[in-house]
Amino acid sequence: xxxxxxxxxxxxxxxxxxxxxxxxxxxxxxxxxxxxxxxxxxxxxxxxxxxxxxxxxxxxxxxxxxxxxxxxxxxxxxxxxxxxxxxxxxxxxxxxxxxxxxxxxxxxxxxxxxxxxxxxxxxxxxxxxxxxxxxxxxxxxxxxxxxxxxxxxxxxxxxxxxxxxxxxxxxxxxxxxxxxxxxxxxxxxxxxxxxxxxxxxxxxxxxxxxxxxxxxxxxxxxxxxxxxxxxxxxxxxxxxxxxxxxxxxxxxxxxxxxxxxxxx
Numbered sequence: 001x002x003x004x005x006x007x008x009x010x011x012x013x014x015x016x017x018x019x020x021x022x023x024x025x026x027x028x029x030x031x032x033x034x035x036x037x038x039x040x041x042x043x044x045x046x047x048x049x050x051x052x053x054x055x056x057x058x059x060x061x062x063x064x065x066x067x068x069x070x071x072x073x074x075x076x077x078x079x080x081x082x083x084x085x086x087x088x089x090x091x092x093x094x095x096x097x098x099x100x101x102x103x104x105x106x107x108x109x110x111x112x113x114x115x116x117x118x119x120x121x122x123x124x125x126x127x128x129x130x131x132x133x134x135x136x137x138x139x140x141x142x143x144x145x146x147x148x149x150x151x152x153x154x155x156x157x158x159x160x161x162x163x164x165x166x167x168x169x170x171x172x173x174x175x176x177x178x179x180x181x182x183x184x185x186x187x188x189x190x191x192x193x194x195x196x197x198x199x200x201x202x203x204x205x206x207x208x209x210x211x212x213x214x215x216x217x218x219x220x221x222x223x224x225x226x227x228x229x230x231x232x233x234x235x236x237x238x239x240x241x242x243x244x245x246x247x248x249x250x251x252x253x254x255x256x257x258x259x260x261x262x263x264x
Contacts, residue, residue, distance in 0.1 A: 017074050024070045031143075035138070048212045058140060061143070065145050065150050069150060085162050100173035104177060106160055107174070107178075108224060111224045116235070131146070142186045204231075221240065
């Protein structure tokens with residue numbers, strides 16, 4: 001990891017811009033591929049109606065999101081070069097996991113708070129409402145955001161990184177977790193089993209149903225990785241648990257029926 005940091009520090013501005021763009025384009029297509037695979041694997045577990053054909057607006061906003069994410073990554077590189085953003089090159093080990101968990105917890109409360117602020121008028125009307133126009137989420141919806149919102153999340157992420165020298169491995173684990181949760185929150189199907197919501201620890205983790213309910217009822221479920229803050233501040237959808245159990249149970253019955261029919 002230390003060698004990767006040395007290599008990163010040695011890049012020119014033009015190289016940093018190019019690499020930032022390439023990395024974000026690859027992450028974009030990886031998220032779409034993963035989300036598409038989940039949708040195809042759980043066709044009977046829909047938590048939202050299938051959306052209409054993709055519009056030009058969605059494609060333009062998604063392209064802008066990737067572009068601005070690349071600019072955020074470049075800004076992080078510039079701060080790293082200037083010594084304002086410190087990164088630890090610790091090798092693979094417990095430090096990675098500790099940093100990743102810490103980043104998830106810190107970003108979870110920070111994103112919950114900023115997400116609630118984004119629902120205040122006029123911020124909602126001029127910025128966040130664009131994302132909520134798509135109440136039938138699909139993998140691309142993760143990237144259908146106003147550029148101001150993309151920069152807001154990026155700025156929050158960089159601000160957190162500037163507070164402490166996190167390990168590069170921990171940062172990469174967090175970014176992977178963030179992409180997985182973001183994608184699963186917008187696939188429009190629920191891949192988790194029905195018993196998930198009955199386990200005390202697991203039911204606090206955000207699910208596809210959890211975020212889909214936010215798209216359908218924007219006054220609830222503001223969390224990203226967990227439902228902890230929604231439960232604490234009473235913003236959780238009161239029907240979330242029952243809807244999760246009902247939808248997943250229905251999907252499991254369809255799957256079982258399909259297996260029976262295939263064996264006959």
